[in-house]
Amino acid sequence: QKEVEQDPGPLSVPEGAIVSLNCTYSNSAFQYFMWYRQYSRKGPELLMYTYSSGNKEDGRFTAQVDKSSKYISLFIRDSQPSDSATYLCAIQIGDTPLVFGKGTRLSVIA
């Protein structure tokens, strides 16, 4: 079983839709949870960073962590064509290297 599983998509939604991106992980020791957005030929950009169960909101983005289920989600409200990118979940134990999901390719169609 891989440490983190992420559906690679691709996921295509109409503009204005709510997008739900998800990752599951196997090791309950993971402490830190991140979502990065990566545009083509660019480096990943940090969107959300959290370390506790529950929701964290930033503008149109909401990160959700459920440690009991080992499940993390990123919700994007009112999606825009500019949100079209690959979204990577990343999890971490202490100072150990990040463990990345495979990334989900999202296309928001105008």
Place this chain on the structure above:
Amino acid sequence: GAVVSQHPSWVICKSGTSVKIECRSLDFQATTMFWYRQFPKKSLMLMATSNEGSKATYEQGVEKDKFLINHASLTLSTLTVTSAHPEDSSFYICSARNAGGNQPQHFGDGTRLSIL
């Protein structure tokens, strides 16, 4: 805040040459920097972790003599691909983490390396 600058963004060179890539944290001090390699439509693969003032820690399968890493200051790390060959062509991305505890990694914009 938390800006990481990577240079150059794109380099093309002949087989056998060495290429240096710079990674700078612009507005924070980074005791730890990371170097990744990314193949098309794949996730990031960690190559090495570098700590300021000490030798880098390489991941299994990464040749330390091929990929030289220097982390000479709290804001600069360099990756030198020595005697590059076409199979070294890839997208290389650095990231840096603030010296404070429990800080996330911030990434540069990557360097596209093409070896002819």
